[in-house]
Amino acid sequence: xxxxxxxxxxxxxxxxxxxxxxxxxxxxxxxxxxxxxxxxxxxxxxxxxxxxxxxxxxxxxxxxxxxxxxxxxxxxxxxxxxxxxxxxxxxxxxxxxxxxxxxxxxxxxxxxxxxxxxxxxxxxxxxxxxxxxxxxxxxxxxxxxxxxxxxxxxxxxxxxxxxxxx
Amino acid sequence: xxxxxxxxxxxxxxxxxxxxxxxxxxxxxxxxxxxxxxxxxxxxxxxxxxxxxxxxxxxxxxxxxxxxxxxxxxxxxxxxxxxxxxxxxxxxxxxxxxxxxxxxxxxxxxxxxxxxxxxxxxxxxxxxxxxxxxxxxxxxxxxxxxxxxxxxxxxxxxxxxxxxxx
Amino acid sequence: xxxxxxxxxxxxxxxxxxxxxxxxxxxxxxxxxxxxxxxxxxxxxxxxxxxxxxxxxxxxxxxxxxxxxxxxxxxxxxxxxxxxxxxxxxxxxxxxxxxxxxxxxxxxxxxxxxxxxxxxxxxxxxxxxxxxxxxxxxxxxxxxxxxxxxxxxxxxxxxxxxxxxx
Amino acid sequence: xxxxxxxxxxxxxxxxxxxxxxxxxxxxxxxxxxxxxxxxxxxxxxxxxxxxxxxxxxxxxxxxxxxxxxxxxxxxxxxxxxxxxxxxxxxxxxxxxxxxxxxxxxxxxxxxxxxxxxxxxxxxxxxxxxxxxxxxxxxxxxxxxxxxxxxxxxxxxxxxxxxxxx
Numbered sequence: 001x002x003x004x005x006x007x008x009x010x011x012x013x014x015x016x017x018x019x020x021x022x023x024x025x026x027x028x029x030x031x032x033x034x035x036x037x038x039x040x041x042x043x044x045x046x047x048x049x050x051x052x053x054x055x056x057x058x059x060x061x062x063x064x065x066x067x068x069x070x071x072x073x074x075x076x077x078x079x080x081x082x083x084x085x086x087x088x089x090x091x092x093x094x095x096x097x098x099x100x101x102x103x104x105x106x107x108x109x110x111x112x113x114x115x116x117x118x119x120x121x122x123x124x125x126x127x128x129x130x131x132x133x134x135x136x137x138x139x140x141x142x143x144x145x146x147x148x149x150x151x152x153x154x155x156x157x158x159x160x161x162x163x164x165x166x
Numbered sequence: 167x168x169x170x171x172x173x174x175x176x177x178x179x180x181x182x183x184x185x186x187x188x189x190x191x192x193x194x195x196x197x198x199x200x201x202x203x204x205x206x207x208x209x210x211x212x213x214x215x216x217x218x219x220x221x222x223x224x225x226x227x228x229x230x231x232x233x234x235x236x237x238x239x240x241x242x243x244x245x246x247x248x249x250x251x252x253x254x255x256x257x258x259x260x261x262x263x264x265x266x267x268x269x270x271x272x273x274x275x276x277x278x279x280x281x282x283x284x285x286x287x288x289x290x291x292x293x294x295x296x297x298x299x300x301x302x303x304x305x306x307x308x309x310x311x312x313x314x315x316x317x318x319x320x321x322x323x324x325x326x327x328x329x330x331x332x
Numbered sequence: 333x334x335x336x337x338x339x340x341x342x343x344x345x346x347x348x349x350x351x352x353x354x355x356x357x358x359x360x361x362x363x364x365x366x367x368x369x370x371x372x373x374x375x376x377x378x379x380x381x382x383x384x385x386x387x388x389x390x391x392x393x394x395x396x397x398x399x400x401x402x403x404x405x406x407x408x409x410x411x412x413x414x415x416x417x418x419x420x421x422x423x424x425x426x427x428x429x430x431x432x433x434x435x436x437x438x439x440x441x442x443x444x445x446x447x448x449x450x451x452x453x454x455x456x457x458x459x460x461x462x463x464x465x466x467x468x469x470x471x472x473x474x475x476x477x478x479x480x481x482x483x484x485x486x487x488x489x490x491x492x493x494x495x496x497x498x
Numbered sequence: 499x500x501x502x503x504x505x506x507x508x509x510x511x512x513x514x515x516x517x518x519x520x521x522x523x524x525x526x527x528x529x530x531x532x533x534x535x536x537x538x539x540x541x542x543x544x545x546x547x548x549x550x551x552x553x554x555x556x557x558x559x560x561x562x563x564x565x566x567x568x569x570x571x572x573x574x575x576x577x578x579x580x581x582x583x584x585x586x587x588x589x590x591x592x593x594x595x596x597x598x599x600x601x602x603x604x605x606x607x608x609x610x611x612x613x614x615x616x617x618x619x620x621x622x623x624x625x626x627x628x629x630x631x632x633x634x635x636x637x638x639x640x641x642x643x644x645x646x647x648x649x650x651x652x653x654x655x656x657x658x659x660x661x662x663x664x
Binding site (some may be wrong): 030086087088089090091092093106107109110111112114115116117118120130132133135136140141 | 584585586587589590591604605606607609610612613614616617618628630631633634637638639663
Binding site for chain 3 (some may be wrong): 275
């Protein structure tokens with residue numbers, strides 16, 4: 001008994017690159033293999049969709065926290081859809097519901113989620129190759145913004161954080 | 167694939183009666199037996215706690231949408247905790263995330279959830295013995311506020327609604 | 333210096349009766365005459381629109397807290413529009429932003445606002461002629477749900493509550 | 499008749515520098531002189547407090563959208579307090595309620611507000627001397643993130659945007 005560890009994958013929808021989606025799929029699968037619940041923005045595009053499909057490929061449990069007030073546009077790979085009807089204000093719920101957040105790729109929504117997680121005093125794993133993203137978030141929070149360059153490094157960081165909870 | 171059917175049980179926390187809690191436990195167990203996900207306000211008191219314990223007693227999957235910004239005060243029987251940090255504004259998410267909402271017992275928070283579900287054009291099953299509650303909500307929405315007097319009748323109503331989705 | 337006293341008028345939009353709108357207009361004007369800010373849901377229909385027009389007729393200051401993410405559908409008589417993008421979850425903000433809430437007329441949205449105000453331990457003045465509404469909310473909170481039968485009685489109740497703040 | 503133009507000033511609370519606060523005070527005064535309403539996060543610290551004091555020094559009208567569920571911690575220079583009870587999710591309301599947002603200084607909350615404004619397809623004026631902030635937000639949205647280096651330049655940009663509304 002007791003609620004499960006939940007790891008968030010946040011990243012762009014339509015603006016995601018192929019590399020972002022490949023990484024998100026592999027991150028989702030790793031999260032599932034560790035027995036963690038996947039939290040995402042739940043939409044059927046980009047990083048959100050890829051992460052959920054990756055998690056389901058490994059038998060995981062997936063939660064999608066939607067900006068809309070119904071299930072319109074939810075990824076087929078989301079098990080539990082949480083329509084919020086709050087638009088981008090739901091980004092704050094995404095990070096509060098995640099024990100650790102991984103940002104995969106970048107866009108305005110993703111940047112807001114990283115910033116909101118840091119504001120909530122949570123660690124964020126930033127899987128992103130653009131130096132301006134790395135430098136900005138590390139300047140914002142040298143302790144809690146953790147830049148990595150691979151799926152493996154991201155999961156190693158999550159494990160190190162989660163181990164401290166258990 | 168595709169997101170699961172989710173049924174909400176809403177009811178008072180500290181103000182719940184023993185009858186409210188007994189009914190909530192049995193409702194939770196029935197929801198689990200039907201393979202539906204349980205949505206609730208997630209706290210470790212009253213109807214919320216009883217419904218989650220009932221669902222877990224029958225092997226169900228439970229989601230708790232919390233008013234707080236962390237897991238403080240979550241029921242031990244919640245599998246997936248969604249801290250929202252929004253206080254009572256999360257009541258609107260409770261009902262949007264539920265395909266059907268069952269109100270078990272009454273209090274200001276529960277009344278807000280029934281009203282918000284009706285506002286969102288959703289059906290609400292009201293398991294409540296007080297005539298002033300029955301009359302008020304039926305006057306508010308004769309079509310969508312469905313008053314019942316037993317756990318069995320509540321579940322029969324949920325099944326009739328859910329059958330139409332499938 | 334210091335923030336102004338704010339009084340909320342909550343009531344139906346399209347479902348408002350002519351009597352609801354007449355009362356809302358007069359309530360808005362009285363709120364303005366007392367120097368209080370008017371808080372409402374801000375839309376250009378029903379009680380919301382009438383209350384704002386009444387307040388402006390007496391030179392008041394009006395704030396509309398909108399469910400939408402832009403100013404679409406705002407009453408012409410709203411001075412300060414606060415789009416929230418949160419749908420009905422904004423009903424909780426309506427009541428938190430009001431030192432006292434007056435419910436004028438009834439519908440699912442209005443019922444949710446009364447219930448959310450009671451949940452937040454605030455007093456609500458209920459100007460409503462239907463016995464089932466009066467009985468339900470008085471049973472929910474005998475101390476804080478105050479039923480009145482005229483604009484004059486509603487304003488007298490607001491004054492009595494506000495006098496205690498000052 | 500019709501709602502007033504509202505300009506947001508967003509910036510850090512306790513983390514604000516003296517330069518941030520000096521600029522915020524002058525920005526607030528300029529906003530008031532133009533007859534625009536000031537929107538801010540409303541707290542009695544840092545950029546929020548300075549901006550509101552500046553606006554009141556020039557006879558402006560000030561709105562504070564608070565993270566808390568009551569007026570605790572509101573700036574003395576806020577005329578209209580809007581407690582939301584939503585924590586940092588209120589940052590999305592801050593930017594939706596602002597026709598144009600000016601970010602003055604930097605921190606996790608401010609970064610979330612810039613990102614949320616860009617996500618909502620709104621222009622943001624960034625008054626910030628740190629190159630990593632300038633480069634990051636310009637990479638995120640070359641069209642809508644406008645970097646300036648003085649209060650005068652910020653106000654000139656706001657005027658250019660607002661002129662197009664009128």
